[in-house]
Amino acid sequence: MALLVQKYGGTSVADAARIRHVAERIVACREAGNQVAVVVSAMGDTTDELIALAHSIAANPDPRELDLLLSTGELVSCTLVAMALRELGADAVSMNAAQAGIRTDTAHGRASIVALDPKRVRRELDRGRIVIIAGFQGTTADEDVTTLGRGGSDTTAVALAAALGAERCEVYTDVSGIYTADPHVVPEARQLFEIGYEEMLELASYGAKMHPRAIELAAWYHVPVLVAGAAGDRPGTLIHDLEDPSGGEMASMGEMEARNRVSGVTYERGVARITVRAVPDRPGIVAAVFEPLSEANVSVDTIVQSASAERLTDVSFTVAKTDAGAALEISRRVAGEIGAADCVSDTDLGAVSIVGTGMQNAPGYASRMFRALADASINIEMITTSQIRITCIVAEAHLDDAVRVLHAAFELDKA
Amino acid sequence: MALLVQKYGGTSVADAARIRHVAERIVACREAGNQVAVVVSAMGDTTDELIALAHSIAANPDPRELDLLLSTGELVSCTLVAMALRELGADAVSMNAAQAGIRTDTAHGRASIVALDPKRVRRELDRGRIVIIAGFQGTTADEDVTTLGRGGSDTTAVALAAALGAERCEVYTDVSGIYTADPHVVPEARQLFEIGYEEMLELASYGAKMHPRAIELAAWYHVPVLVAGAAGDRPGTLIHDLEDPSGGEMASMGEMEARNRVSGVTYERGVARITVRAVPDRPGIVAAVFEPLSEANVSVDTIVQSASAERLTDVSFTVAKTDAGAALEISRRVAGEIGAADCVSDTDLGAVSIVGTGMQNAPGYASRMFRALADASINIEMITTSQIRITCIVAEAHLDDAVRVLHAAFELDKA
Numbered sequence: 001m002a003l004l005v006q007k008y009g010g011t012s013v014a015d016a017a018r019i020r021h022v023a024e025r026i027v028a029c030r031e032a033g034n035q036v037a038v039v040v041s042a043m044g045d046t047t048d049e050l051i052a053l054a055h056s057i058a059a060n061p062d063p064r065e066l067d068l069l070l071s072t073g074e075l076v077s078c079t080l081v082a083m084a085l086r087e088l089g090a091d092a093v094s095m096n097a098a099q100a101g102i103r104t105d106t107a108h109g110r111a112s113i114v115a116l117d118p119k120r121v122r123r124e125l126d127r128g129r130i131v132i133i134a135g136f137q138g139t140t141a142d143e144d145v146t147t148l149g150r151g152g153s154d155t156t157a158v159a160l161a162a163a164l165g166a167e168r169c170e171v172y173t174d175v176s177g178i179y180t181a182d183p184h185v186v187p188e189a190r191q192l193f194e195i196g197y198e199e200m201l202e203l204a205s206y207g208a209k210m211h212p213r214a215i216e217l218a219a220w221y222h223v224p225v226l227v228a229g230a231a232g233d234r235p236g237t238l239i240h241d242l243e244d245p246s247g248g249e250m251a252s253m254g255e256m257e258a259r260n261r262v263s264g265v266t267y268e269r270g271v272a273r274i275t276v277r278a279v280p281d282r283p284g285i286v287a288a289v290f291e292p293l294s295e296a297n298v299s300v301d302t303i304v305q306s307a308s309a310e311r312l313t314d315v316s317f318t319v320a321k322t323d324a325g326a327a328l329e330i331s332r333r334v335a336g337e338i339g340a341a342d343c344v345s346d347t348d349l350g351a352v353s354i355v356g357t358g359m360q361n362a363p364g365y366a367s368r369m370f371r372a373l374a375d376a377s378i379n380i381e382m383i384t385t386s387q388i389r390i391t392c393i394v395a396e397a398h399l400d401d402a403v404r405v406l407h408a409a410f411e412l413d414k415a
Numbered sequence: 416m417a418l419l420v421q422k423y424g425g426t427s428v429a430d431a432a433r434i435r436h437v438a439e440r441i442v443a444c445r446e447a448g449n450q451v452a453v454v455v456s457a458m459g460d461t462t463d464e465l466i467a468l469a470h471s472i473a474a475n476p477d478p479r480e481l482d483l484l485l486s487t488g489e490l491v492s493c494t495l496v497a498m499a500l501r502e503l504g505a506d507a508v509s510m511n512a513a514q515a516g517i518r519t520d521t522a523h524g525r526a527s528i529v530a531l532d533p534k535r536v537r538r539e540l541d542r543g544r545i546v547i548i549a550g551f552q553g554t555t556a557d558e559d560v561t562t563l564g565r566g567g568s569d570t571t572a573v574a575l576a577a578a579l580g581a582e583r584c585e586v587y588t589d590v591s592g593i594y595t596a597d598p599h600v601v602p603e604a605r606q607l608f609e610i611g612y613e614e615m616l617e618l619a620s621y622g623a624k625m626h627p628r629a630i631e632l633a634a635w636y637h638v639p640v641l642v643a644g645a646a647g648d649r650p651g652t653l654i655h656d657l658e659d660p661s662g663g664e665m666a667s668m669g670e671m672e673a674r675n676r677v678s679g680v681t682y683e684r685g686v687a688r689i690t691v692r693a694v695p696d697r698p699g700i701v702a703a704v705f706e707p708l709s710e711a712n713v714s715v716d717t718i719v720q721s722a723s724a725e726r727l728t729d730v731s732f733t734v735a736k737t738d739a740g741a742a743l744e745i746s747r748r749v750a751g752e753i754g755a756a757d758c759v760s761d762t763d764l765g766a767v768s769i770v771g772t773g774m775q776n777a778p779g780y781a782s783r784m785f786r787a788l789a790d791a792s793i794n795i796e797m798i799t800t801s802q803i804r805i806t807c808i809v810a811e812a813h814l815d816d817a818v819r820v821l822h823a824a825f826e827l828d829k830a
Contacts, residue, residue: 016471050491056431058498065501065509069494072487076465079484083473086480094480098513099558143514 002167003125004029007039007135007157011174012230013077014044022230023084025172026130030090035125037164039135039157040081042073047136063108067137067147071097074134074153082132092130095121097137097145101163102156104138104146111138111146113155116163125164133160151211158214162221169218169225170236171210176229177237178203180264180412185403188413192263193235196242198388199263202355215239242357261356262365262410267403269396271301271349272324273381274331275316278341282311288338289315292330298323302351302384302393312341316382318393321347349381350399353391354406366390372409378402417582418540419444422454422550422572426589427645428492429459437645438499440587441545445505450540452579454550454572455496457488462551478523482552482562486512489549489568497547507545510536512552512560517571519553519561526553526561528570531578540579548575566626573629577636584633584640585651586625591644592652593618595679595827600818603828607678608650611657613803614678617770630654657772676771677780677825682818684811686716686764687739688796689746690731693756697726703753704730707745713738717766717799717808727756731797733808736762764796765814768806769821781805787824793817 006026013019022040030036050070054061061069078094085092101117124131135153138146148155154171161169178200181189195203197219201212210227218225218239228236279285286305293300298319306314319327324347331343359365369390373380378401382393394402407413421441428434437455445451465485469476476484493509500507516532539546550568553561563570569586576584593615596604610618612634616627625642633640633654643651694700701720708715713734721729734742739762746758774780784805788795793816797808809817822828 016468019472053431053491053495054498057434057495058502061498062501065494065497068490068509068511069498072490075483075487075490076468079480080468080472082480083469083476083484086477087473094483096483096560145511 001033001035003035003037003164004168004170005037005039005157005161005164005166006170006172007153008041008081008230009153009171009173010041010044010046010077012172013040013081016080018230019077019080019084020087022081022172023088023090025230026081026085027088027090030130037121037125037131037133037160037166038081039133039153039160040074040077041135041153042070043077043080046073046076064144067108067111068145070147071134071137071145074136078132078134082130085130085132090130091128092132093124094132094134095124096134098139098143100131100133100160102133102138102159104140104148106140106142106144106146108144108146110149111140113138113148113159116159118160118163121160122164151213154211154214155217158218158221158223158225161223161225162217166223169223171214171225171227172230173210173227174229174231176234177227178239178264181403181407182267185267185400186265186407188407190413191234192237194238194240194242195263196357196388197239199242199355199357200239202266202353202389203264210239261359262354262412263356264354264412265403265406265410266353266355267399268351269399270321271318271351271393271396272321272327272345272347273316273318273349273393274324274327274343274345275314276331276335276340276343277314278312279315279335280311280339281313285338286315289331289334290317292334293319293327296326296330298327298330300327302382302391304382304384318349318351318382346381348396349393350396350402351391351393352399352402352406353389354410355389357388359388359390368409369406372405373402376401376405378405416448416450418450418452418579419583419585420452420454420572420576420579420581421585421587422568423456423496423645424568424586424588425456425459425461425492427587428455428496431495433645434492434495434499435502437496437587438503438505440645441496441500442503442505445545452536452540452546452548452575452581453496454548454568454575455489455492456550456568457485458492458495461488461491479559482523482526483560485562486549486552486560489551493547493549500545500547505545506543507547508539509547509549510539511549513554513558515546515548515575517548517553517574519555519563521555521557521559521561523559523561525564526555528553528563528574531574533575533578536575537579566628569626569629570632573633573636573638573640576638576640577632581638584638586629586640586642587645588625588642589644589646591649592642593654593679596818596822597682600682600815601680601822603822605828606649607652609653609655609657610678611772612654614657614770614772615654617681617768617804618679625654676774677769677827678771679769679827680818680821680825681768681770682814683766684814685736686733686766686808686811687736687742687760687762688731688733688764688808689739689742689758689760690729691746691750691755691758692729693727694730694750695726695754696728700753701730704746704749705732707749708734708742711741711745713742713745715742717797717806719797719799733764733766733797761796763811764808765811765817766806766808767814767817767821768804769825770804772803774803774805783824784821787820788817791816791820793820 082094103115104111135156224240497509518530519526550571639655
């Protein structure tokens with residue numbers, strides 16, 4: 001008998017009919033011989049509606065009060081799912097965060113789980129019951145209710161799976177799994193059967209969404225996570241520890257297998273680039289550029305500093321297009337202060353990336369990427385690489401083409 | 416510095432504007448130098464909406480699940496009131512039932528408070544904070560959330576006032592106090608400045624409503640309760656221990672004061688009377704009549720058994736008009752079984768009562784009532800009396816007249 005933790009998102013429990021459907025799925029899983037603990041999000045847009053309600057009262061609602069308010073969304077959905085299960089004759093019991101033993105710090109609105117004692121959950125499971133837990137929330141040592149912030153319910157589910165030593169955490173959402181690329185851009189995009197945690201962090205924007213924080217927690221505790229669609233019976237994508245075929249003693253076998261290490265292609269529209277030109281190249285100068293941006297809450301993505309020539313360097317970075325105006329204004333001011341030549345911006349860019357575990361240890365992926373873009377006459381504006389990702393900044397007008405070209409070049413349409 | 420517990424009903428917190436108004440009232444009370452703990456109901460029709468939501472999922476929602484669901488209504492309103500107070504610059508903190516120390520039994524949907532440990536409420540009050548407590552709910556020893564049933568928020572407020580030793584419990588609602596009679600029937604009806612607990616139990620149907628259960632609790636712990644309108648600045652009615660001027664050694668002084676002991680006139684429409692005629696008068700015969708009614712969930716109000724003649728007696732009782740058909744059918748069956756002559760019903764009756772502490776010890780009230788009705792040519796069908804009430808069953812067509820006649824006869828329009 002396996003112990004499974006299932007998580008259903010807000011769309012899956014948005015109305016009575018969908019709640020009944022979710023209950024049927026849970027019962028099927030129970031009747032297949034599993035112990036089942038279920039984490040649910042608030043119904044549909046409930047959380048946003050509660051936030052709007054709070055803002056109709058207070059411009060800046062007190063975070064502690066807001067948390068108790070928002071926590072009601074998941075209490076409603078978890079009790080309704082439990083009722084639906086009982087209607088089907090299943091023995092189900094709902095639990096709030098206190099009952100489920102989810103203890104957090106006191107950072108209201110973005111609390112972190114500091115301990116999870118699932119003894120009551122386990123006791124109910126061992127009595128043969130299905131346990132439905134309100135996601136997204138916890139309680140402090142002082143019994144105050146907290147919320148975990150965005151991605152909170154996914155985090156609840158993974159944390160619970162880790163604490164219970166569950167065989168698997170199943171995250172059900174409104175699409176059926178993780179894709180090699182955005183199907184809207186690449187019609188040939190294919191659903192992946194499995195993916196590593198790190199790759200999932202990069203690909204989570206397409207297909208079944210899952211919050212990076214929950215993925216990181218799953219990676220840390222080695223919790224296998226199945227992301228799948230709540231509606232159909234498609235298999236979903238399993239996120240788990242993938243062995244790197246090029247790693248350690250397996251290296252030669254990895255080469256023999258000639259496994260395609262690229263899992264997918266991701267992209268991001270609306271990228272702007274700011275370049276501070278002819279910056280005097282001395283210690284502390286980069287901090288001088290980026291600290292004011294950080295203070296202004298401008299989130300900087302890619303940063304490239306060109307090689308220094310005559311003790312002058314160019315510093316380029318990308319920001320979301322919506323932040324470009326603020327970033328340019330701040331950078332111009334800083335450029336004057338630090339004696340840089342000037343600032344220029346380009347607001348019509350996009351980012352395209354190939355993602356895959358072990359790419360960096362296997363040569364040829366980067367050059368193959370650059371060649372494919374070149375063959376399609378797509379100019380590369382900036383390049384950055386990480387352990388599992390190679391990203392090119394290109395003109396936004398060529399972004400969709402770039403995604404399709406790379407999807408084909410790495411044969412992602414083939415299983 | 417007085418400690419006050421205030422309670423605001425669902426209408427008073429039905430939208431953002433009204434919540435802000437309530438917050439202003441609370442701040443005014445705080446700034447007048449009082450410590451203030453506030454109990455709130457769910458906004459407007461929230462509880463009914465949540466019940467409807469549950470019924471869209473399950474024909475008979477599990478009581479434990481339903482309680483956790485319903486408890487969210489007051490969590491929403493108490494956090495919003497706390498936010499509104501903070502917008503006004505007041506230091507406020509909301510609490511759920513667990514934090515407020517409200518422990519109940521496990522009778523879901525109609526739980527009783529078994530203990531109330533307000534140490535955290537007191538601690539926050541002593542820190543100068545206004546504490547907002549979710550009404551209508553509690554937690555069991557097992558941390559399960561319960562609801563107290565109808566009148567639950569009033570009960571929360573009174574229980575909290577008792578536990579805190581508050582100077583007064585103030586119940587704010589959508590009307591301004593307790594009236595001598597229904598103002599819709601008697602335009603001269605006057606608001607009472609004060610009333611005893613027992614009388615309040617009889618008069619609670621008019622003016623500011625308060626659940627009998629909460630009134631009984633207040634009487635038991637001698638908690639003075641002010642019922643008043645949340646909107647205006649009218650003084651409301653104070654429910655507290657009234658000395659009975661005719662009681663004990665005060666008897667003669669009571670007579671000297673010639674105090675009018677009638678506080679008000681109440682009525683009930685839609686009363687039906689069933690009479691089982693010529694019932695053999697032997698032990699157990701009345702039980703034989705009423706047990707089947709009880710089993711069929713027919714609530715019987717007034718019961719009158721006439722004096723026995725030739726070992727045959729008539730048993731009359733009143734039920735709500737809506738139950739008259741069922742009651743007649745059951746009574747006919749029973750009449751056959753016990754050898755009674757037959758059953759008749761009259762479905763067009765009403766009940767009119769005068770209410771007042773100490774009436775029973777002071778002669779003349781009953782006869783004055785009967786005389787007033789006779790002078791108005793209103794026939795009396797049945798009479799019952801209790802410690803603080805004399806009730807006449809009359810034709811429903813004469814009911815409003817009866818109320819007005821009695822209101823005038825006992826000079827209730829005069830302060």
